[in-house]
Amino acid sequence: GENVEQHPSTLSVQEGDSAVIKCTYSDSASNYFPWYKQELGKRPQLIIDIRSNVGEKKDQRIAVTLNKTAKHFSLHITETQPEDSAVYFCAATRGSNYQLIWGAGTKLIIKP
């Protein structure tokens, strides 16, 4: 069935460096790819999303790239800050019923 794989499960970077999290999906009909940030004990919050008709989207220090041919998309965070520490989830729509299939999450640790 539809599957979203996310890597790495844990990522530790020095403050100020860049972080990249990658996801692959299996359903070629997927057309919406959001990224959520979840701090400990809090709700998931959308940080950026991309639709299948776009290859890249940026919002300040955050960017997402999408490669439809290879069925993968990535989250890029530049100039990381301590407040970026959280678990990040990628997701992809499942066919045409708008259900989101979620990745397993990446715990991002920003080292001071």
Place this chain on the structure above:
Amino acid sequence: EAGVVQSPRYKIIEKKQPVAFWCNPISGHNTLYWYRQNLGQGPELLIRYENEEAVDDSQLPKDRFSAERLKGVDSTLKIQPAELGDSAVYLCASSSRSGGSADTQYFGPGTRLTVL
């Protein structure tokens, strides 16, 4: 604009007891989702409503779980009887579908359920 509201925030019950969670979505959002999130994992969809109709409940364990959204606004998720494995955070989310494509889902703070 008020966000998605959920109550209670925390619930501790004995196994075999019933429990209910309530969700009030963002005003005007016609789509409502109930998710379960186990520790260290991503959210798992339980049921999705379009207005008052449950359009996707394939992952809802129907022997013990039930949900309703009678007037197409608030929703209640019930577990009866609860089992130890039901301990998790239950998240409600809502979105406003338009243009035939998926829209941003906004999450509530969740209800952390502990079954003893």
